[in-house]
Amino acid sequence: MSRFAVPPIRPEIDRVLPPFVEAPVERALPLATRLWQQEWLRKGLILAVLALAWEALARWQDNDLLLPGFLATLSALADGVASGEILERVRISLTVLAQGYLAGVALAFGLTSLAVSTQFGRDLLSTLTAMFNPLPAIALLPLALLWFGLGTGSLVFVLVHAVLWPLALNTYAGFQGVPETLRMTGRNYGLTGLSYVGQILVPAALPAILSGLKIGWAFAWRTLIAAELVFGAASGRGGLGWYIFQNRNELYTDRVFAGLLLVIAIGLVVETVVFASLERVTVRRWGQVR
């Protein structure tokens, strides 16, 4: 290799391209690949494998008192549904949950709106979340029982505590992440105040708000079941947690498993049906989330 190497001069090439007909420009994926791209199929497979492993373990263990199998649990669940008892328990739990969740969401939006508009609101939000977010909601239950008595009031109080802080933190982070250009565009239209928050900030921060709603939902659901386990015994008509507690005392282990299965199933349905649909028609459609 010489330092003064000169690239050779080659003749120019100039060809007229005929229309391309040798092969199709695009073709469909094979059926197996397309099926594997279906999320529900992959997730259903995971669930089926888990159920199979459970059933196999239960049969090998062979002790219905300690570990009833998947099929035994399903039949206990079917009995409970048929008698209407378990559905009534679910209804009670979900009613309380809805009250606490909605109250928590409303408070969180109030607090974050204050935080985006004033310096004092920001300090208030960051101080309160730093104080209360690490505090387990269930730890407040004895206090709540003292203040609100044995009943829905106490449950709603701990639920609000479970939802409010994580949602407020997420929503505030989402508002802060809205690009400056988008903010200026909104102000350029002459939007101010609530219409600016509602038309620009909330939709732009929706990925963060949705993830806050999801975390809040999970916190609320687990707090509710735990709270019912603790003090449901004292109240006359308990929810799903009380159902689990009561049946464990009476050593109906298959019903305990049926109750737990229902807790998991409701969580799965809310996550994959409610929140996934919400995401599909909003943030995924808008390309904010892949």
Place this chain on the structure above:
Amino acid sequence: MTLLAERDPVAAARPPLSVDAARAPRPLPAPLLRIAGVSLEYRTPERVVRAAHRIDLDVHEADRFVLLGPSGCGKSTLLKAVAGFIPPVEGTITLDGAPVRGPGPDRIVVFQEFDQLPPWKTVIENVAFPLRAARGLGRREARERARATIEKVGLSAFADSYPHQLSGGMKQRVAIARALAMQPRVLLMDEPFAALDALTRRRMQEELLALWDEARLTLLFVTHSIEEALVVGNRVALLSPHPGRVRGEYNCHDFDLSSIGSRAFQAAVQRLHGRLFEPAEAPR
């Protein structure tokens, strides 16, 4: 080099609709947009920085007025001040004789960034939304006007697509359509084509000139490309950096895309190039 010499606010004759009329030696009409003695500052945690110092510029009706300068000359800051996002520390900005007090729909901005389009609205909703929010048009009227404007920028086939499904050039076309539909007094463009590839940029410049020719908008256009300034503008204000001051105002209404490569165009480029890269004078 024609520096802005005569300025007569009393002569409020009908502003000329074409740039050729402005060449005649008659008293100038009142400018549409007057930037008078405007200084701009921005604040960092440590210090206050003067971005622009005592800028005087007059933009007339149907002008394609270009702010040209290196980075740090405060041209984007000046545009944002005209848009009302940044208040000047001294001087005044007046539009149609009324001082600019804040952002408003009579000065629509086309930004460089692609995220200026709300991603949760389709192309047609993006164009129709400000018509409803700021102009108070009805749903159907807004959609009709939006559809007509989208057709002008050649995006009819994509009216129901979301911004994330469009290429960069198409997003900028939507932003331009949105601004056109609003029929602002001044259309402010902050390096709108800087993030595009060279071929798309060339086509967008051509389309912008065609749109101007049709609607005779008033443009205030920020760029750091000398060629783009000469092609797009009819008058170029050259700003010097640190802080931004007006180095001169030059006419370039004779140039369009077909004059690139011509001797006169190259000479104009060289002249601006020389003024952009002249050695800095010793501070007085």
